Amino acid sequence: MKNSIEIKNLTKEYKELKAVDNLSLEVHEGEILGLLGPNGSGKSTTINCILSLLNFTKGSIKILNKEMNPNAYDIKKEIGVVFQEVAVFEELNVYDNIDYFCGLYIKNKKTRKQYIEDALSLVGLENYKKFYPKQLSGGLLRRLNIACGVAHKPKIIFLDEPTVAVDPQSRNNILDGIEKLRENGATIIYTTHYMEEVEIICDRVIILDKGKIIASGTTDELKLLAEIEEKVTVEVIDLGEKYIEEIKQMKHVDQVTYHNNNLLITYKKGKNNLLTLMDYLKLKKIKYNKIYSERPTLNDVFLYLTGKELRD
């Protein structure tokens, strides 16, 4: 498998703080790599270092097998970035904004025109060409932000939290767009702290905390790390201490919590956990309203690995 990006021992220190700590990673060609981590875990710093925007203390960065530096224009040509902040010109309308940024990559006017149209349809802004950023809603603005970053059809795309504060419709549109980009052969590095998104679209996930990689792999691989396989939630009123203790003794049970009339049971492994539990409840004549079983999420993985929640 070819690597689009190779990072070795990257360290970035601000005065006291190590924002990125001896980080090494590879991005394979054609994959969607998720960089997951809470705010301040070093995701954006890592990306800025890869893009040669930031000085770093130590390490090496290779993109498409070449050393990255600010003057490596042949590499830069193949990169597209969608930053966390909306970076468009208030003074230009949607079309001109895309044209300006695309024009920094594509000289040929005819090609550019086609590319802009493609970008517009990718994010679904075909009907807003003449709108100014101020006239766009938050979600549409984010879409424009993405269009500006990827209009030149780059081979490697960085998406830095492109869905922060976006309405569901725009979010779906954006995620669809990302899938389309991959279908067209792009390698995508996607940072976010929404693990649902990562689960939907990423082939591989890297979890960062305090500038270090604490886990990496496919979503399924990661979930194994959490050492739990099932989460069962039961809505039950006034459950006695005695029953909780008894449930804790059942097979495969890892943890039991009872809070606000919600009984949450995690199982390390095993099958038929739900059935066993329901049988038990029936036997003890405990009345319950709802009962459902879930697979663990990446949040559980993160919780397991760091002892804290992924979201603030």
Next chain:
Amino acid sequence: MIVFKTYLKVLNKCKMPIILYTVILIFFAVFNMQTEDNQISFEQEKPDVLIINKDEEVGVTKNLMDYIKNNSNLIHIKETKDNINDALFYRDVNYIIYIPENYREDFLNKKNPIIEIKSTKDYQASLAEMMLDRYLKTANIYNQTSMSEEELIKSINNTLEKEVEIELTSKIDTENLENASFYFNFMNYCILAGTIYVICLVLSSFKSEMVNKRTIVSSMNYKKYNRYLLLSNGLFAFFAWLFYIAISFVLVGDIMFTSHGMIYILNSFIFNFCALTLAFLIGNILTNKDAMNGIINVIALGSSFLCGAFVPMEFLPKQVLNIAHILPSYWYIKTNELLKNIEVCNFENIKPLLLNMGVILCFSLIFIIITNIISNRKRKLG
């Protein structure tokens, strides 16, 4: 109370303009105020003259110089060509007299030597020219007789020393009133540029779309909320004005304690009120801070230039003053200007001043009405 508290917090963020305009006001006031003693006897006007003497300073040459010295303010500067020319251009001197080489000898030999001069051609220069003219004529006439140099000088001086009796009728404290008028005229700019700007800034924060929506949906009565806002702005405008008045007591001094001073204060209070209503009008029309900044600057500078806050009214062209009638500043400054020429403040004398203040109040009323119409329409449309 919460409205007022928040107001003060927002205000605190906008304190820079207030400080800036206060510094400007004090600076220009101090820079422009001449403090001379009150004159009761007539003092003749003295032009600023520079003498460049290439002759020896003896005899008739010295006498000519002495005469000019006595009748003008002699200016001393470094006598390089550029310095001299700059001094003339910037009106540091009104008149430059070049006394040629061998002036004394040529004069005594009745050669009638040429004296070169440079002149700004304003009235000060005209006065200097009259002076020089008179001296030279007198000297020439006596020179037609065969006098010794000493005798000649004595006769010239004798003739020129003659003074006519002059009586000064008015006893008003012109200098101090000039200063007071200058200060209050300049205050026009500070109120318009400073106070209005700050009020509009604060208003725009309160009226910004999101905050405004939030206020409308809050449990506080919207009308009550607006009243609080109005009151807060009014209080701010009042204290800003009070601050400027306090400074006037320091800078202008005694005259502020007389009935003249009272009228200056009353006039500025009314104008300040008018400015407040104008601020509400602007704050209601505009929400964009950039646009606000532009409009207020244009209004403040325009009113100040056209109505005589910077350049005294008497120097402004008639057409400009005619246009200026449509600005409240005109009536405010006009009152200050009239006031400085009034000797006794009785009702008869200050009647025109009160009329001017009435006009300013009319302007305020108009601003209030327009503001109401606009804000009503805005709420309905919104």
Next chain:
Amino acid sequence: MFTHNFKYSIKILFKNKSLIFWTFAFPIILATFFNMAFSDIEKNEKLDIIDIAIIDNESFRENQIFKETFQELGNNKSKEQLFKIEYTNEEEARKLLESDKISGYLLLEEKPKVIVSKNGINQTILKYVVEEIETNSEMFQSVSERRINEKIQEEILKGKMDLDYNALSQEIIQETMKMLQNQKIQIKDISNPNLSYTMIEFYTLIAMTCLYGGILGMTSINKCLANMSHNGKRISISPVSKTKLILSSVLASYLVQLIGIVLLFLYTIFIIKVDYGNHLPQIILLTLLGSLAGLSLGVVTSTVVKKNENMKTGIILSITMLGCFLSGMMGITMKYIIDKNIPIINKINPANMITDGFYSLYYYGVQNRFYQNIISLILFSAILIGISIISLRRQKYDSI
């Protein structure tokens, strides 16, 4: 790429309404105000015809010299007219004085007396004229007497004994009279022709516009710098050389700046008739360099100051306004005081380099002083641009 960025930089600048207002419209509005306020000042400073009154009593009517002289000075057909005279009684004159209709009045009894209500130039001139008339008649007497005596002594010395004293004195009196009237004194005016000091105000306005233009440059460069704006980050990762980007952005803002200045020039020259002297090539040179100074001020601010855009605008505005203030925008005396007492301040003040450049062109013509200003502007720009280049050479940042 160069033209692409150049084109869009111009478009972005022109679309920024508040920027265009402050750099294009504001100077023109200010010029209009200046023109309205200052257009009559210098005219008002010229000596006007002075309104006076004369008490028309017996002693005045009988005093030939006073009567005739004032008739001459009050003659509205004469070029020498100095006064507009109201002949009236004392009560009326006092009323006129109180209502400020006249500057003063003359009361001639045994001795002449001038009554005025305040100190002032008109009053001083009236006093002067009365004194002159008085002394002239005295002088006439003493000179004639003296000349008669001299003549007699002369004749006696010559040995002539049969003198017709009467005829002689008549002759000399006539002669003296003629002499007094035909007195030609020789005063030669050698002033420079261009003395209109209000022009300085307009020159400072040009200076202000040149330096304000720095804001255009600042905005234009900010958009290219990764550590200054989000757009800058996006632009920095594109495969375009930074030199090319910044150069084309700077050129674009320079062009926009020049358009603004040309508009101001056209307006001041054709609508409000400002006199820039007659040295067009030098004026163009000065304007180009003045704008360059403003541009370099903007560039250096945008690259060196690591603060938000508002802060940077504030810095440029403060430097500009302080500079203009010191070079005479709020009163030309300021410029003179600084030039005279602390010249070093105005030697390093870019606003003054521009103002003084125009001033020296207008007042002195093309001379050393003008070229000194030109050289100062070049140095100023070169230093600032040098500093900018040093701080721009960095392509990566320690923090963003």
